[in-house]
Structures are given as C-alpha cells and as structure tokens.
Amino acid sequence: MDKPAASAPPFLADDQLQQGIEAMFFAYRGFTADPDKILAQKEYGRAHHRALHFIHRSPGTTVNNLLMTLGVTKQSLNRVLRTLIEDGLVHNAVGTRDRRERLLTLTEAGVALDKALSDAQRARMRAAYAAAGSDAVDGFRKVLEAMMDPDMRKQYKRLSEGGTP
C-alpha cells in the first residue's frame, strides 16, 4: 500500500505537513500579537478588532453580511457591536433599500482606532513580506487561499477583487 520505491516520497510529506501546521500555529500568534497589545490598553478585544476591520473594508455593510464574514452568532456579534456603537466608533443607519437592515459604517474615531490596529498588523506583515521575498508572498497567499473553506474563499475573493464597491 505504501511502497514508493524510488520516486515520489510519501511520508516525507508528513514532515512538511507537520511543519506547515506548526508554522500556522506560531505565526498566527505573531499575527495577532501587536493589535492585541493595543486592544488590551483600551476596553476592547480581538472581536472588536475584527468587527472594525470588516466594517472599514465594506462600509455600509449589513449586520447579516458581517455575521457571515465573521462566522459567529448574531448574539456574539451584537455584544461587540453594541459597545462599539455606544462608544461612538461605529455608526448605525437604517437601510434605504430595505429598512430592516442596519448599515454599518465607522465614525472618525472608529477609523482612527482601526488605523492604529491595522498599522500595527500591517507593519508585521510588511516585514514578513520583505524578509521572505515577493515570490514567497505569492506562494503564501496561494496556500492560504487553498486552505479556506469554500464559503470563506468566496468572501475573501470578493473582498480582494472588489476592493470597496
């Protein structure tokens, strides 16, 4: 069943996979470390960061959209969203097309906090890109994209291509 003779290495790959798994684990820690430091000083957590990020990315998005992007329950999101609205970081407008919807946008203060968080995270990403080289960056994104669930990949591509439609 596993007799690869002299050509393709079948279980060497397992080492590669193992390494990839551990790389994801350790790298994700680095990925979130800088924003977390900033958030810890304020009253916010990682969930607030994510909400700010995706509202910034798709201004005027609805709660339902955000829910699907983030992949959490509405109760979980609402807790976070409520504090952001109360604190004046996110603005809440009744939908024009459908008045049941709430269109979410960042206020100036929201943009400012998002920028602080985003700058920290981008700085690390920029350094990693620079250290690894542009060929590596391409492969990096290819593998990550292939690792996503199909629904998430759609979200991802929509954001990447659409920019801010």
Added chain:
Amino acid sequence: MDKPAASAPPFLADDQLQQGIEAMFFAYRGFTADPDKILAQKEYGRAHHRALHFIHRSPGTTVNNLLMTLGVTKQSLNRVLRTLIEDGLVHNAVGTRDRRERLLTLTEAGVALDKALSDAQRARMRAAYAAAGSDAVDGFRKVLEAMMDPDMRKQYKRLSEGGTP
C-alpha cells in the same frame, strides 16, 4: 483610480498587505475547522488539541517546556492537562534528572486521539499544498516563519529540525 504612474507602487503594497491579513484570518478558520468538529463530539476543546499535539511532538517534555511552547499560563494549561491525565490520554512521570519535573507523554489513547485530530488537519493541509504547488509551499512557510515572534521562531525551528530528539 489605481494607476500609479509607471514606476514603484507605494500604496499598492497596502492592498497586498491587507489581502495577506484577511487571508490569514480566513485560512486560520479553515485550519482549525476540522479538528474542532471532532473535538466538539468529545468533551474537549482546541486547547486540548494543542497540548496533545506538542506532547506527541516532544515526548517526555516538561510542563514548563510546554508552557513556553503554548504561551499560556500554568493555571490555564493545568486545567487542560488535568483532564487529559484523568481521562488517561496523557501520562505523567516524575523526572529522573530532576524529580521536580513531570515528564509528559501520550498514552495509547492519547496517541489515538491525536492521530484523529492530526489526520483531519493534515488532510486539509495536504489538499492545500497540492492545490498550490510545491513552489507555493516554500513561500508559504517562509512568510509564516518571518511573521513569528523571535521566541516562537526558535521553538518552531527546534521542532522542525530536531524532529523528535
């Protein structure tokens, strides 16, 4: 308005960074999705998975070692470790060199659960590697490695090179 003259694109890079950030977010969800499904059926969570993984990776490791690898407090780890020991997945031996230490190893049952989780995670990683190609894999690991904090990078390299020392 994305036509930056003809030479070096200065803020085009920001799009790349933004994409990388979102790729990390969505991909990490995929990365944890399969083991999470298995864990949800049992009485365990992601923290148990991590403990099992790294004990399996470094049999005979100490609590302190594991603590540094995982980057959590001993109280947090202990809660997880205790249930794993009680449930007979992890074995706990008094250190020989230093009797204060507890040397952690997986039992047969522990190996079995780790394998189930690991198989699921590796299957996704394997598919992603296959879809992206081996050049991409190389870049993937380069960028992730560059993204880690220095301490984590040391841990990562020690595990990658050492195999099971």
Added chain:
DNA sequence: AGAATACGTCAGCATTGTTGACATTCCAAG
C-alpha cells in the same frame, strides 16, 4: 540552612463563543 525552581491548586474574573426564546419592524406575496 535558606533561596530558588517546578509544579499543582484554589478562587475569581474577562472575553468570546454557544443555544434558546421572544419582540419588533418591515418587505413581499397571496
């Protein structure tokens, strides 16, 4: 002998996720 280390544990708290249930508002179809 005394300091330091490794580990375990109790207690309490915060964040962030989950279900389940219910109310409101509004669009759209009959």
Added chain:
DNA sequence: CTTGGAATGTCAACAATGCTGACGTATTCT
C-alpha cells in the same frame, strides 16, 4: 390587507479558555 418570513435586537444561561494573585509542597541549588 393580512400574513409569513426576513433582519435585527435582546435577555438569559452556559462553556471554553485566557488572565492575576496567592499558597503549598517537593526538590534542588548555593
């Protein structure tokens, strides 16, 4: 116009996993 369903908000309860702080015990080092 009524009615069903969609989008949202909210209350309550609970679970997983982090954290800090404080002790206690065993062991080793100085």
